[in-house]
Amino acid sequence: MKSAKWENIFKGWNNSESEAVHTLKKVPVFKNLNDKDFTELEKMMHHRNFTSGDFIFKNRAPGEGMYIIMRGSIKITIGTRSGNENILAELNRGEFFGELALFDDEPRSANGIALEDCKLLGFFTQDLMILQERNPVLGHKIMFNLGGLLGERLRKTNKLLIKEQSK
Amino acid sequence: MIEKESNYIQQIYRIILLLIGLWFINLIWPYISDVILMLVFAFLFTTVLLSSVDAFERKIGSRSLSVLAVVAILLGAISTFVGSFISQISQQAQEFSQRVDQNTMAKEFKILGDKITSALPSFMKSEQSSSDYFADKLTEITQAVLGSLGSLVSTVGNFMFIAVMVFIFTIILLSEYHVFKRALVNSIPNKFFEVGLKLIYNIEKSVSSYLRGQFLSAASVAGMSITGLVLLNFFGANLTLVIFIGIIAGLANLIPLIGPFVGMVPALLIAFMNNLGSEAAMDHMFLGTIPSPFFSIDIIFMFLVVQQIEGNLITPALVGKSVGLHPMLVMIVLLIGGTLLGPLGMLFAVPATGVMKVILKEIAFVRKNAHLL
Numbered sequence: 001m002k003s004a005k006w007e008n009i010f011k012g013w014n015n016s017e018s019e020a021v022h023t024l025k026k027v028p029v030f031k032n033l034n035d036k037d038f039t040e041l042e043k044m045m046h047h048r049n050f051t052s053g054d055f056i057f058k059n060r061a062p063g064e065g066m067y068i069i070m071r072g073s074i075k076i077t078i079g080t081r082s083g084n085e086n087i088l089a090e091l092n093r094g095e096f097f098g099e100l101a102l103f104d105d106e107p108r109s110a111n112g113i114a115l116e117d118c119k120l121l122g123f124f125t126q127d128l129m130i131l132q133e134r135n136p137v138l139g140h141k142i143m144f145n146l147g148g149l150l151g152e153r154l155r156k157t158n159k160l161l162i163k164e165q166s167k
Numbered sequence: 168m169i170e171k172e173s174n175y176i177q178q179i180y181r182i183i184l185l186l187i188g189l190w191f192i193n194l195i196w197p198y199i200s201d202v203i204l205m206l207v208f209a210f211l212f213t214t215v216l217l218s219s220v221d222a223f224e225r226k227i228g229s230r231s232l233s234v235l236a237v238v239a240i241l242l243g244a245i246s247t248f249v250g251s252f253i254s255q256i257s258q259q260a261q262e263f264s265q266r267v268d269q270n271t272m273a274k275e276f277k278i279l280g281d282k283i284t285s286a287l288p289s290f291m292k293s294e295q296s297s298s299d300y301f302a303d304k305l306t307e308i309t310q311a312v313l314g315s316l317g318s319l320v321s322t323v324g325n326f327m328f329i330a331v332m333v334f335i336f337t338i339i340l341l342s343e344y345h346v347f348k349r350a351l352v353n354s355i356p357n358k359f360f361e362v363g364l365k366l367i368y369n370i371e372k373s374v375s376s377y378l379r380g381q382f383l384s385a386a387s388v389a390g391m392s393i394t395g396l397v398l399l400n401f402f403g404a405n406l407t408l409v410i411f412i413g414i415i416a417g418l419a420n421l422i423p424l425i426g427p428f429v430g431m432v433p434a435l436l437i438a439f440m441n442n443l444g445s446e447a448a449m450d451h452m453f454l455g456t457i458p459s460p461f462f463s464i465d466i467i468f469m470f471l472v473v474q475q476i477e478g479n480l481i482t483p484a485l486v487g488k489s490v491g492l493h494p495m496l497v498m499i500v501l502l503i504g505g506t507l508l509g510p511l512g513m514l515f516a517v518p519a520t521g522v523m524k525v526i527l528k529e530i531a532f533v534r535k536n537a538h539l540l
Binding site: 057124129 | 221352357358360361362364365536
């Protein structure tokens with residue numbers, strides 16, 4: 001029989017990875033981090049639960065950061081739910097969205113809606129700033145990864161633009 | 168039409184609820200004001216010490232040990248300061264009482280009164296401004312100051328209780344700060360989560376930057392005052408407890424507008440106590456022209472220079488516009504703080520108003536964007 005007292009005493013001895021760390025390891029923004037970094041990062045993550053159909057954020061609402069899907073799925077849309085809804089993407093477990101809001105004060109450019117009951121991890125500008133102050137090495141690693149990710153997207157956009165112009 | 172009416176009724180309900188709330192707070196205020204004061208103190212101490220505890224925790228890996236280490240260092244510094252200050256001031260007071268009795272003091276005051284009367288321009292010499300009048304008044308003031316010192320001792324017990332409670336609250340807050348913050352953040356509904364998080368972050372940032380700036384400017388005032396007092400000693404001011412006077416001036420500087428003047432008082436008292444009976448100190452002239460008995464004008468001038476440097480050069484650079492309150496508003500909130508909680512209320516009136524400003528700004532932002540959330 002398991003006793004809560006003994007579980008409390010020996011908590012931390014069980015080194016099995018938490019679901020949050022497991023999810024974070026799949027996200028490219030957090031690549032090249034060690035286990036200690038992930039443990040620190042996990043402490044900063046905000047666990048949020050949404051039920052099916054809930055808005056995670058709305059288009060043009062002030063945005064503060066990114067979400068990582070731990071369980072469930074979401075859709076990114078433009079337009080209202082009824083009628084002219086235009087689905088830009090459907091994202092599942094381990095995928096992330098809203099990362100642009102980490103860098104700028106611009107409002108959200110689309111809606112984020114839960115497709116089913118889902119559990120998300122939130123990582124916001126404020127967390128990144130605190131991380132930069134408290135653990136600059138980890139903060140720099142994440143910033144570098146985010147920079148790389150945005151650079152990759154810019155390169156893809158440039159290719160598309162060149163392709164469109166050459167038509 | 169019906170919707171308009173229901174909105175109107177809702178507004179009336181809200182106003183009634185607000186009035187009931189205000190009445191209730193007013194009713195329980197005498198019972199909770201001390202606890203609120205303790206919590207505010209503990210929160211401010213926590214804000215100041217938090218970064219040190221966090222840094223320690225990263226080094227040694229244990230929150231409890233980090234809190235213990237930081238608190239022990241702080242307690243050691245405070246007890247060393249207070250202990251040596253009390254022993255030196257009591258030694259000073261003992262020497263003073265051995266050297267000067269009441270008759271000598273009255274005689275000295277009479278000489279001082281004569282000097283002040285003779286220095287006054289003829290049109291200001293009324294019947295009242297005779298040397299006896301000055302001597303009586305000065306003796307009266309000194310007796311009142313010494314008498315109030317007695318009542319100060321009686322409040323020490325109450326102060327000790329508040330200090331112990333603040334200490335306990337600070338330790339709890341330091342140990343559990345991140346847990347409390349996380350619990351607060353987790354309680355925000357999804358709809359307001361991002362703006363709520365931003366609000367908490369902005370409050371933390373504005374309070375900590377304000378406090379850091381204030382403590383740095385207090386340290387600079389202390390440093391400059393010590394330098395100024397040492398310089399005055401070169402000209403024969405015979406000031407003792409220079410470091411303590413400087414630190415008290417720095418701490419007093421934390422209270423806006425009034426603090427800098429409070430900071431001068433210990434220096435003037437020490438100058439008076441040390442120089443009573445000295446002809447040279449009594450006849451001293453500031454810059455060779457203005458009579459400055461016991462170097463009083465020199466001390467006031469020195470503190471005014473320190474305040475000007477601090478107010479115009481150091482504070483704008485350190486504190487900047489972290490709180491950014493209008494001077495008129497600062498005066499009003501100081502009066503309110505002083506009325507509600509005395510000198511401590513004055514100390515916290517400005518940072519509290521700064522926090523309120525941040526909250527109101529964020530609420531206005533949320534209201535403006537409410538349709539988007």
